[in-house]
Amino acid sequence: xxxxxxxxxxxxxxxxxxxxxxxxxxxxxxxxxxxxxxxxxxxxxxxxxxxxxxxxxxxxxxxxxxxxxxxxxxxxxxxxxxxxxxxxxxxxxxxxxxxxxxxxxxxxxxxxxxxxxxxxxxxxxxxxxxxxxxxxxxxxxxxxxxxx
Numbered sequence: 820x821x822x823x824x825x826x827x828x829x830x831x832x833x834x835x836x837x838x839x840x841x842x843x844x845x846x847x848x849x850x851x852x853x854x855x856x857x858x859x860x861x862x863x864x865x866x867x868x869x870x871x872x873x874x875x876x877x878x879x880x881x882x883x884x885x886x887x888x889x890x891x892x893x894x895x896x897x898x899x900x901x902x903x904x905x906x907x908x909x910x911x912x913x914x915x916x917x918x919x920x921x922x923x924x925x926x927x928x929x930x931x932x933x934x935x936x937x938x939x940x941x942x943x944x945x946x947x948x949x950x951x952x953x954x955x956x957x958x959x960x961x962x963x964x965x966x967x
Contacts, residue, residue, distance in 0.1 A: 822862060829857060829867055830876040830919055831930075842866060852877055875929060879917045884910040885938060913938040925951045 829835050837859035845852045845868055852868040859865075865881035887905065897905070915938050919931035930951050936944040 825859065825862075826865060826879050826881070826917060829865070830879055830917070833876070835859075837862070844871070873922075875922055876919050876931075878919065881915050882912055883915050883938075885913045926953045928953060 825835070825837075835857050837857050839855050839857045842854040842856040845854050851871040853871055855867040855869065857865050857867065863881050863883060865879050867876060868878040868880070869875070870877050887910070915936070918935040918937075919933075920935070921931060921933040922929045923932050924930075930948075932948045934946040934948070935942055936946075
């Protein structure tokens with residue numbers, strides 16, 4: 820969860836505590852992007868792709884281990900032996916991508932309203948953001964400890 824938050828913070832705020840370097844330019848069918856490589860100490864390196872024309876974050880990519888699924892075959896739970904066999908298999912790695920799109924202006928700030936996550940080119944998750952609230956008014960009583 821901490822790594823995921825760091826990736827979104829990098830994309831939304833262009834902020835990181837990790838060393839970042841310019842890694843060059845990437846080209847796709849829909850345009851060119853500047854690539855920034857971020858290498859967190861003890862964490863997974865990631866690349867941030869920024870659209871050369873609009874200067875908006877397009878995507879973050881990083882390598883990681885695919886989650887393992889212990890699927891039941893024929894509606895039956897896997898046996899302890901089958902589970903142990905799966906655990907002994909080496910983990911499969913993948914290139915993960917988090918794509919930011921459908922930017923809309925909210926209080927003068929362009930923000931993505933569609934975030935798509937996937938691995939090895941397959942979409943696994945899609946977030947559609949309907950509403951952002953920037954700099955909401957906070958009441959002091961919201962920060963008072965309630966009850967004992």
